[in-house]
Amino acid sequence: MAARLYIRPIGMAESPQGEEGEAVRLAGGLVYAARFALIVRDDGRVVSRRRVAVPDMARALADLPDGLAAEGAAQWADLRRAHAPLKCGARVLRIDQPQVMGILNVTPDSFSDGGKFLDKPDAALEHAHAMLEAGAAIIDVGGESTRPGAAAVWEGDELKRVVPVIEKLAASGAAISIDSRRSSVIEAALAAGAHIVNDVSALRHDPRSLEVVAASGAPVVLMHAPGGEGDLHAEGDYAEVVLDVFDALRERRDAAVAGGIAREKILLDPGIGFGKTLAQNLALINALPLFHALGQPILFGGSRKRMIGALSHEAPAHLRTGGSLLLAARAFDGGAQVVRVHDVAETVQALHVWRGLRDAALTDFSQMGD
Numbered sequence: 001m002a003a004r005l006y007i008r009p010i011g012m013a014e015s016p017q018g019e020e021g022e023a024v025r026l027a028g029g030l031v032y033a034a035r036f037a038l039i040v041r042d043d044g045r046v047v048s049r050r051r052v053a054v055p056d057m058a059r060a061l062a063d064l065p066d067g068l069a070a071e072g073a074a075q076w077a078d079l080r081r082a083h084a085p086l087k088c089g090a091r092v093l094r095i096d097q098p099q100v101m102g103i104l105n106v107t108p109d110s111f112s113d114g115g116k117f118l119d120k121p122d123a124a125l126e127h128a129h130a131m132l133e134a135g136a137a138i139i140d141v142g143g144e145s146t147r148p149g150a151a152a153v154w155e156g157d158e159l160k161r162v163v164p165v166i167e168k169l170a171a172s173g174a175a176i177s178i179d180s181r182r183s184s185v186i187e188a189a190l191a192a193g194a195h196i197v198n199d200v201s202a203l204r205h206d207p208r209s210l211e212v213v214a215a216s217g218a219p220v221v222l223m224h225a226p227g228g229e230g231d232l233h234a235e236g237d238y239a240e241v242v243l244d245v246f247d248a249l250r251e252r253r254d255a256a257v258a259g260g261i262a263r264e265k266i267l268l269d270p271g272i273g274f275g276k277t278l279a280q281n282l283a284l285i286n287a288l289p290l291f292h293a294l295g296q297p298i299l300f301g302g303s304r305k306r307m308i309g310a311l312s313h314e315a316p317a318h319l320r321t322g323g324s325l326l327l328a329a330r331a332f333d334g335g336a337q338v339v340r341v342h343d344v345a346e347t348v349q350a351l352h353v354w355r356g357l358r359d360a361a362l363t364d365f366s367q368m369g370d
Contacts, residue, residue: 003042005068006243007075009289010051011035012333014361022054027292028082028096030358031335040068044239078295083337084264086219086297088175088195093137095297095337098351101138101177102131102344103303106161107145107153121164128169135348138196140340141165141189142179146200146225146274148233155182166192177221183208190216198299200225200232200274202252203259214260221299221338222252224271236275242287245270250294267297267338272327273305281307285327288334297337302327304342325350 013023013032023034038060040048052060061072086093093099106124128139143161144153162178162185169176170193177196178189183206186197195218202222203210213220224245227234238244249268257263270284270291291298302308308323309315315323321343328347331339332354341347 003040003047003065003068004243004247005064005071005075006037006039006041006246006290007072007079007293008037008039008287009033009035009079009292010037011053012289014358015364018361019054024054024080026079026289026335027297027337028080029335029337030097030355030362031289031333033079033289038064038072039243041240041243046240046243074295075293079292081292081295083297086175086196088138089170089193090173091175091195093175097355098332098336099137099338100135100344100347100351101140101299101338101340102128102134102136103340103342104128104131104139104141104165105145106141106143106165121168124165125168128165128174129172131344132172132174134345135351136344138175138177138338139169140177140179140198141169141194142198143185144180146232148231155184158182158185159188163188163192166194169193181205181209183212187212187216190218195219196221199223200271202249203256204228204252210256210259210261213256217262217265219265219267220256220261221267221269222249222256223269223299223301224248224252224274226275233275236277236280238280241276241280242283242290245284246290246294249291253294253296263296267299268294269299269301272300272302273307278307278310281305285330285334288331288336292335298335299338299340300328300331300334300336301340302331303340303347321346329354 011034013019013034016023016032019034023032025032034054036052038050038052064072083095141162143158166176166189176194177198178194179198180186181199181201197213197218198221200223225232226236253266256266272281303324304317304320308320328339329350
């Protein structure tokens with residue numbers, strides 16, 4: 001493997017004036033960084049790591065070997081890339097601040113709410129409307145559980161679960177994503193009124209999915225999961241999890257673009273909880289700002305995940321709200337554009353407080369000298 005470069009933000013700032021203007025705005029959002037780590041690894045091993053402040057970045061990039069200089073310039077531009085709004089039918093969602101995606105599982109065995117809305121389209125619709133009223137910008141509808149050990153679902157059953165709900169939701173004008181890795185389900189969901197495709201296999205599971213998404217022009221979320229068709233959680237063998245996931249997402253982004261999907265339609269998800277240990281999940285969350293160097297909006301999903309229970313006396317899924325809110329706040333701090341959650345009302349309230357703190361930091365000049 002040729003040498004590769006990674007520009008990781010390591011010195012976050014509340015505002016640019018707090019750093020006397022020497023901080024950059026990450027991904028056009030409300031998060032700023034003043035110091036970065038320039039990391040080079042060769043053959044899977046980190047060979048150098050240099051801390052660089054914003055005023056010194058141009059010189060540091062110029063000092064890189066020819067093979068890395070162009071990549072460095074591209075990542076530096078991508079870190080500061082402002083993203084266009086997401087078009088969801090008649091709705092336009094700005095992503096210069098975080099948006100909350102509400103989870104609607106129409107499954108018998110999802111780890112948190114399996115069976116609650118299965119074969120109950122009216123109950124599912126009522127829950128979706130409650131999430132929208134609480135402030136969810138997008139409703140993510142899924143008909144297959146992707147928890148570890150979940151049984152495979154026949155695509156006919158998945159279609160019967162999701163299409164009626166999507167049709168009813170679409171009639172209400174909601175922005176909808178379809179959480180599926182099967183092309184037939186994706187195609188039917190888009191025809192029923194879904195606007196975004198959320199594929200946990202990053203379009204690897206079904207070879208036709210890439211073609212369907214490209215033809216539709218819909219935005220797509222490419223999530224990292226190490227495993228293949230049989231088990232998405234398998235094969236989690238990493239030399240360095242943060243950099244390996246970064247490389248894997250870059251590869252899937254490039255494959256999607258090569259397959260005809262416009263780059264501005266692609267969102268990336270590091271796949272918290274999918275084929276990663278507790279330590280690896282924590283490392284990815286701490287390194288979330290790095291993924292802006294890929295130049296795509298970030299979707300973060302940590303809600304009620306197993307790692308929360310592992311850190312809190314094995315709390316069951318329905319008692320993981322506190323941990324879920326903390327992870328959502330970390331995602332906001334990391335500049336994630338979309339945060340996928342079960343507890344919408346609580347997360348939206350946390351987001352309002354977070355936004356208030358950010359606005360206050362931007363208007364607080366007390367840190368500046370006379």
